[in-house]
Amino acid sequence: MASQHLRDAADAIDEALQYESSWQRAEDHRARFGDGIEYYGASVGAIRATLRDTLRRYPALVHDDITALSSLLWSTPVYERRLAAIILLQGNLSVLVASDLTRLEGFLRSSILPDIAEGLAHDVIGPLVRSLDARDRPRADTVVARWARGDEPLLSRAAAVVDARS
Incomplete structure (x- = not known):
């Protein structure tokens, strides 16, 4: 709280x-x-x-x-x-740390507008994932891959933005 x-x-x-x-x-x-x-x-x-x-x-x-x-x-x-x-x-x-991806995923799910989700992916999630060390990066990549395979358009588009910048 x-x-x-x-x-x-x-x-x-x-x-x-x-x-x-x-x-x-x-x-x-x-x-x-x-x-x-x-x-x-x-x-x-x-x-x-x-x-x-x-x-x-x-x-x-x-x-x-x-x-x-x-x-x-x-x-x-x-x-x-x-x-x-x-x-x-x-x-x-x-x-920010790798575990913040859970909160950011919640933001993506509730973003309503594709432009908001894309901005979050481009300006926050992508840079966060790229900044992670060898221990945390594979877990983050797994999360982004799950988004890409899912059927939620905002998550899959965010995954595409993150992957395009990786």
Whole structure:
């Protein structure tokens, strides 16, 4: 369970993303990416700035904090929150470990949009898998191979993205 300071951080990120929103951009995103998820209409630059500001307020985040905060952001199906989770994880790849693939698989399964799943695979999962040592890499490769053989399109596409970059 996430601590109160992480819930506060997630709430602050959400509030800032809503403040930075534009209904026109939200409609553009909906037209580009589709339905099934909400859109605030915040720009990628605003998402990055929001994360940068938040991480300055919480400078001592460790692995469990980063993964818990990413889960809090992911838990609400809003495009910008999920993109923020991806950017947070991408900026903290050095703390991720092989066992985080379980959480990332859950993110893929619930990503709703192919673009979100592909971004997660390209920016987080692929680099994580490539960074693993000789002990953990075979296990990660087995997980990605299972995704490729499965019948879930978001997982199999993510596996293709990871394999293409390996």
